[in-house]
Amino acid sequence: MTDIRLFGYSDPLSARAGEPIDFMVSAEGASEVKAELVRLVHGDFNPEGPGFIEEVIETDIPPALPAKRQYTQNGSFARVTDPGAKLAPDGAFTIHAFIWPSLPVGSRQTIMGRWSVSGSKGYALGINPEGKLEFWVGDGVAVDQITADAPLVPKVWVLVAASFDPATGEARLRQIDVQNSWNSHIGPVTPYDHNSHTVQKLRCTPATADAPFLIAASHEENPERGRFASMLFNGKIDRSGIVARALTADEMGAIAKGDAPAEPLAYWDTTAGYTDRGVGPIIQDTGPNALHAEGVNRPVRAMTGWNWTGRDDSFRLNPSQYGGIAYHDDALTDCGWSPTVTWTPPKDFRSGVYALKVSAGDTVDRIPVIIRPDAPRAKIAVQMSTFTYLAYANEHLSFDAQIAQAIVAHTPVISGDDLEYNKLQEFGLSTYDHHSDGAGVCYSSWKRPIINIRPGYRMAGMNFPWALPADLSLLWWLEHAGYDYDLITDHDLDREGLAALAPYKTVINVTHPEYYSEGMLDATEQYLQGGGRVMYLGGNGYYWVTAACPDDPACVEVRKLDSGSRAWQAEPGEGYLATTGERSGLWRNRGRAPQKLVGLGFTTEGMDRAEPFERMPDSFHKRVAWIFDGIGDEELIGDFGLALGGAAGVELDRYDLALGTPPHTMLLASSIDHTDNYPLVSEEVTYAFPGRGGSQDPQVRGDMIYFTTTESGAVFAAGSIGWSQALPCKGGENNVGTVMRNVLKAFTNDGPLPGASYTGAEKHWR
């Protein structure tokens, strides 16, 4: 029996009732899959909680769907369709490009060309497996090439150019050193000689390939898979072009100085199109034919170019030094599968997290989709952190990151699905991973199967659910406790701003609202200013400067730099988002520390065990004492939980006036007794000295706070990822739930908040 494999994704990941949703399924070993819609009620099988619960929903989705194997194009590259074959010149021509190859040795790579691998036709400039520049031509029968002498040195800029004259058969291949003190991985003190100039007669001439002109890839096709791109390039490519003549030494010298060539067939000016708000995926051809190149799988723009000189550390200061575009052979932002079924939830469809459950034989896959009501219906909105879901999508930490086990203080517990995804290496990386050349991954999208948003999935490194599957614990409890809620998502908030929040009495943040855009911060701030009430029930929230790509909201961008718990570090000058022009990194480094908004900000993380909260003296003030109705004075709150056995754990946030916590904030409770596997986070470490772990540093803790805003608005914040996952314990009736009920009761009522009148100066006798 052949193994059946099912993978799928929904587009969009979150939709409003009444709007169509495409489900893409790839089936291997089955031509038909059974399909049903399920509502995801609880996502963890931990016996301390209610277990894994899903509920079948009657829909008009056909119970059996024809399905086929769908192929995924991995790797980023740029495509020029070139229908008029303008880039297949009959006579002499020159192609030239500035390149920064990051993995020159190993496999054959294409820099650019109109080359068909399967047809052996056309021409291309590339790098041979030995790591040397090569220009090759093919007439469909024979292939011939000219190779440069100098080996390419990884991550050093060179100008490369190949001229070919079919009349004489003469090919000329040049590699010209353009390294400076700033632009390359190593400096000019290294005695490398990067120059090379070879001339040779070729024994065949290029035939016009039935292929597009590709930058950073070659065209290939086979009967099974159809047309695709292969021989992908790793590294950066700056300005490049084609000229319909063999360029002279003087003309090459001019290009090496930064001039555009005269009378080009095409000149892809990678510095064109920058605005103060970023740059799109189209690489402009400023030549006469306007043969623009379209990025596939999002080549990374806003990268330093061959002529970068360090003074201007953002493309906004000097776009002419930001022609670098990074290509990766393992980038993936869109599987591009065809829909297996399109389904439109009825307008009155209940808001919630659903999944299309597809099965064939013993194989089952659940393709999650978040459904928002057609119009606001409940008083409570739960903001599902779709940005965070994407940032962590298909993380490889347990397999790839040496330091992961030390961070989480765990031996990973991997599942069969992990093994499968890791073996396939087909569905892309998360912003916690590195590309094959070591560069950090800055884009992540929902247009691909994502293992760790599946219900029941446990993050391998920690053996408990993370993000979406963990957030289901909160939804289960709200339902259990009888609260109606609407789901909205980060993407809704990013797109609609305040309007997405305004209809609700209270908005709840889920376990890990880590990735935030400026628009999301603004909307939350305006909501609070206007009397809105926010329950921040997460850890490490409002942390990374993130943006959804304006041309494709399925895809988010983040650059990790400066400080913070960062899986990678952007190269100098490459810290600005190509999609918005903002400096990325931590919000606190840009004047928007999360403390200013919700009173708390990231202070520690650890994954060995979680602890309870303990009431602090402020919790006995009448302004807030109502939050603790039904809770003993010294009762530990949340000494249980599905995540490591406590309500305060995993990632924790701290009250800090120095970072902008509102001065009237009440410190209600704090967690106690953390292990040294909870160290103080790096952004808090200015001088490094010993003893920054939980057993010695008082800043290692999670806080529970409360403050009011204008117009009866307020923030209740419990800064812990473990909080929501404590709710389902003890059948949902526990002291974490008691706190939640007290706050929800107050926050969903109109009018002034309880305790709001106790603003007088206290006159104490004690």
Next chain:
Amino acid sequence: MTEKRFYQVGRKPWEWRLKPAGDAERARGRVPGTRRHWLKWRDVHNDKSLKRERVMVDKKPLWWTIGLVLLLFITPFLPNSMISVVSIFCIYAAINILWTLIIGTAGIFSLATLAVVGVSAYIAAAANVYLGVPWPFMLIIGPMAGLIFGAILAAPSTRLDGLYYALLTMGVAEICRVFVVQLRALTASGGAITNVDSFIPEDWFLQRPGLLLGFVGAFLLMLGALLVWRLVNSERLGMLLRVAKTSREDEAFAEAVGIDFRRARLMVFIISSAALGVVGAFYAMYYRSISPQIFSLDQLLLLFAMMVIGGLGRAEGAVVGAAIVTIIDKGLIELGPPRIILVALIMIGVTVFAREGLMGARNQFRDFRNRKAGERRARRTEKGGEAMPEEATEVHDKQELYYRRFNKRLRDKLKDMITPELIAEHQRDPLGHHSDALARVLNFFRRGEMADKYVIHRMKPAEEKFRIMAVSGARGMPPRVVDDREYSDIKEAYHAVFLLRVNDLLES
């Protein structure tokens, strides 16, 4: 343990390398009619100096050219007797090269090589002597005879394996000899055909000009054989056969991917046989006669000695072997019979000490040196311990050397911390508040490198059933299962990983 000694390492380069200027234009010439360059120059960055150097990666063409040119220019100054020795060497070298194609490239263990030469020689000579065909046509008749005879001999090669086929071909040679000796027409001359016409005029025969002309002819014959070698071995046919060379499974694999390697073997055999036919015709012309001696076993064994001494499967082996044996056998003729013993001794010496003949000695020496270095290193370096200067030359990231030293010392300290109490503490609560000693040991384990790092595998979704695996550290390479033990409690699994790691630590 031996005393730790630090030997200085480092060596001046002995190889002469070009120091090219990168911005200078360099025209790359090619061998006409091919895509090959004359010499295989490659630029590298010397990893000691980072300077650019131009290396001749394949020096064989250079050695061939020097050798052949020397032979061509020195021979005219040799005495007459030596000229004929050189000529005979060229002829034997040609035969050997073609034989190498059959045995090495095609992998057919045929001992009928001289029989093919002899049959072609007899037919070509007979055509000349009895039918009056002018001598230039002998160079056409010879290969045709070789082709046909080769095709007949090739037929059973696909049916019979190794030794049986070798015996068969030896039998064929003997049959040829007996047949020729018993031919009534040739009885008078003892089976020989004499007075064969030749490219050497009759009155120059055995005179210096005749010897020189004979040498030029033999030299060209050897060049021709080398050309055949090059075209067959290094082009399509040879490449096809190399795919299937190493084992029987490879043959099956080659067939599965559509390489008809039986056909390729037969083609090589037949082409070589035709070329041997040319040698046969030349042989008859060179001596102006042909005798049954060509089919004799001693001739065959002499040829075999050349192959064994030079090294099977390579052209340079065939030529060098032919040179050594010919010089002893024909050049030192005054030694008398002991020279044959000398050949035998050399042959035995080479087979005992050199795996692949004299021409394989260099690689064998390198292997030997590497093995010795490995043994010495293993004695000098503790497992996972610090690297000695010799090993450090092979580690690119020098920080790695410090890590090794540091980790070795750290491990020694941690080993002392492993006590039954510490193990019991972990067993009680693998994820708890730990003592300082246990925290240090655990942190060392968790920071370990990725290759072969332990992970726990949940064997079925949502079930508490675990086993221990170790990840590969290479993207896309699946983890391996460490052992077949299963655990039904995650705490047990954590502790089992801990015990494995403690064991690894104590063993290191």
